[in-house]
Amino acid sequence: MRKWRNVIVLGIVLVALVAAYFLLKGQENAVDPQASATSTPTAGENPDAVKMLDLERDNIVKIVLKYADREVVLNLEEREVETEVEQEDGKVVPSTYIEKVWVTDAFQVDQTTVNNILYGGVNAVTRRLIDTEPSDLSAYGLDKPVTVTFTDKAGNSRTIEVGTSTPSGDDYYVRKGDGKEVYTLVRYLAEYLAPGPHDLISRQLYHRQDLTEEDMTELTFHRDGELVFSAYLKKAPVDWQITRPLEISANLQNLDRFLRGLSGLKASRVVDDRTDNLAAYGLDNPRYVLEYTLDGQSYVLRLGNKVGSAYYAMMEGRNLVYAVNADSLNYLDTPLRDVVLFMIYVPSIFDTSRLVIEIDGRRDVLEMDISQELAEDDVYIFNGKAIKDKEARTLFRRYYQGAIAISGDRLDLEAKPEGKAEVRLTYTSKAGEVTVVELIPTPDGYGYYAMKNGRYTGLVLGKRELDKEDKGIRKSYENFVSYLNELEE
Missing domain, CATH: 2.60.40 (Immunoglobulin-like)
Structure with missing residues (x-):
């Protein structure tokens, strides 16, 4: 037993040694995720590495960009910003705070783009020295460069000129505004440093960004x-x-x-x-x-x-x-x-005190005072008779629903309805507001033009709308009256 125990221990040790070997091997071959072919060099690593800007970012208060056809002057200013703050009691009140923003008189500035310019400037370290005495700046696009001038609080100014990209596309040609030497600068820093003139303009369309x-x-x-x-x-x-x-x-x-x-x-x-x-x-x-x-x-x-x-x-x-x-x-x-909502008029039964339905030569009066909780003391009156039975009250509400469920099935904005209404629904709200819905026959016999308070709604409905089995006004009336008759027998 001791012999097998030793064998097992040796096996475990062997597995551990093998795992350690491959782990170390993997670390030798691992690539630093922060390192890349376009990483910015430092002066200690590269003799051609030159820091293009010796101003502190937090001290820079002015940036001037010159393009072939324009000049843009950006200034750092303090502005009062309006916002809303929720208090402890849940009430939202207006509030203001001060923030530093980059501004120009010509347009609203995209703050992210300007922050990229600053990042590109303070991190601009060249990769290669290309030419110490350039005779033809056009070969580098530096005869008509984009120039970026930074000025700090003390009035110190530094300029960087950005030309065209190198043949490989990995870098851009650059030089200091007060120097002759042409260097290369990694692409992403150069593009941060010298954005297009339209990139400086804010893309914000509204006065606030949090609108819904x-x-x-x-x-x-x-x-x-x-x-x-x-x-x-x-x-x-x-x-x-x-x-x-x-x-x-x-x-x-x-x-x-x-x-x-x-x-x-x-x-x-x-x-x-x-x-x-x-x-x-x-x-x-x-x-x-x-x-x-x-x-x-x-x-x-x-x-x-x-x-x-x-x-x-x-x-x-x-x-x-x-x-x-x-x-x-x-x-x-x-x-x-x-x-368009094809429903002609949909008042809540809880907001309505009276509905008069005139249809098929008949006039029904529904009076009501119904609460959201559907309490026992709610008022249901049909043609002058109070309704107490629970099922009858349910059928009363369905009759009401059949009236408000009348809806159009198409639009006809050119029609000019004429003639006498065949169906009239007169609603009175608890506040006393009266709304009249009328259905006037269409000349082609299809159905009805829907009117509301004497004005054409633009909606047309087929005759079948009144005869639907599930919620048609005729069917809901038939069910309601049939049940009332059974109660009387």
Whole structure:
């Protein structure tokens, strides 16, 4: 037994030694995840490594970028920023704080891009010395470089010139503004250091970045030069009403695609800041125009040509052409019928005190005072007779539901209804507001035009709508009256 025990111990030791060998071997061959072919060299490692900027980042207060056709001056300033703070009692109150931001008079600055410029400048250490006495700067793109000048609080200024990329594309040619020598600088630092002029412009479309669909209160949508619809938030948070080309409740499920998409819209890039050739972007006669109110601010968004996965876009009041992701605008071809709620009028039974139903030569009067809890002392009166039976009360409510369930099945905005109504529903709310729904026969015998308070809603419904087996008004009346008759027998 002792012999086998020794063998097992030796086996365990052998396995441990083998594992240790491969572990050490793996460490020899492992690659440092922080190291790469494009890592920035240091002066101690590379004799050609020269630090291009000797200013402290936190002391830099001004950056001037010169391009072939423009100069951009950026200054670091303190600005008061408005925000909201939730107190201990849960109340949200306005608040302000001070932050340092980069600004210019010409446009709103993209702060991330400027921070990249600073990063590129303070970390700019050259990789190779290419030419000590260059005779032809055009060979390096340094005859017309992008120049970046940093100035600190003490007034010290340093300039870095950025030319074209090397043939391999891994580096860019650079030199100090007060020097002759041409060096190479790793690509990502050079591109941070000298962004394109449009990259300096903020891509933020709105006055706040945290807006949601709940901040939107108005929306008008034009497509191909014609109005699709206008709508507004009638009652927060979800009661939206369409006002043009017809007055009717909105189908929030489909309208919400507009609200979410627009409130969260972001530009992927600034394409142009000179808008003298809008036709090139399809913005001289944009196909889509959306006017809306977000957090009390009005915006007009124009959308032009679609190129790849983006639309060209403009915001009214800004001479900027943006590119916006087409995926966030996938609702632009939604037809009006998908935004309309085809229900003619849907008041809650808990908010209604009286409903008069005139149909088939009959006039029924439903009076009610019903609570959300459906208590025993709730009031149900049908044609002057109080309803106490539990099942009868359920059928009373179903009759009411049959009335409010009457809905259109198509739109006809060109029709001009004439004639006498065959069905009339008169609702009186607990607040005393009266709403009248009337159904006027269509001349082709198909069904009815739906009217509300004497105005055509734009909705047409087939005659079969009144005879549905599950919730049709005729069937619910038949079930209700049949049960009442059984109670009397």
